[in-house]
Amino acid sequence: MSALHFHGVSARRGQRLVLDGISARVPSGHLTAVIGPNGAGKSTLLDITSGLKRPVQGSVELDGKDLHRLGRRELAKLRAYLPQRAGVDWPITVERVVALGLTPALPAFGTIPSALLPAIDDALLACDLLGLRDRPATQLSGGELARAMLARAIVGDPALLIVDEPTAGLDPRHAIDAVQRLKARTTAGCTVVMAIHDLDLALAFADSILAIRDGRLLAHGPTHEVVTESLLTSLYDVPVRLSRDGDGISVRFLKSGVSS
């Protein structure tokens, strides 16, 4: 179980300050959705959470340890990061794509070490990919490729999984499927942080929310306490109606409130 703690995190892209003093706690074993408009700083926060980017101010603790002081190997064992638009350029098999999550130095061809196979089998099974194991990854549909990328991210059984826009480009069934698979990781004890634009899915599956606008934290906490019409309206500058029915809460943005 891995809790994350952001202490006054600020970050720059070029000369611009794009995150400004983010302080929040992400509980362990939660699926946390990072929401906010385009350019809010979500991917930057995820880059920092992955350890790939350093804050210019503040720190991030993972289970009480400064994440940016962990060694590369230790960090690689603890967390996996699935960035936006992750893909595969070479026609390597799905099995090999997943194996790369265990040994990034694996050659493109040749036998996969048998010691790696049980973990690969588990990840393929968890992502419903056993039937696609030998298919070149360049011949997958968008939803299948997303599942293969997720399998690569989870094959090392990371305590912390960071995912940027897991539903981008997916149809509704595959988008629900992708977020359900992330949620399933939390029941296995993984802490999952995902940036997501699909608010209905965030409301349906996320345990907690971090809402960011212009690099500042507008709200954070348990999803159903934090997400209100007034928060979403100020986050996106569009009037919002939340409606509740037997299937949960859905978000409707009111077109009449958008100025052209």
Ligand SMILES: Nc1ncnc2c1ncn2[C@@H]1O[C@H](COP(=O)(O)OP(=O)(O)OP(=O)(O)O)[C@@H](O)[C@H]1O
């Ligand atoms: N390489 C870069 N150089 C300069 N500015 C950048 C760079 N990458 C991102 N930015 C800027 O940093 C800010 C935050 O970008 P970021 O990608 O973190 O936002 P985001 O919330 O993930 O956006 P989106 O929802 O569009 O993916 C934006 O204003 C963006 O223009």
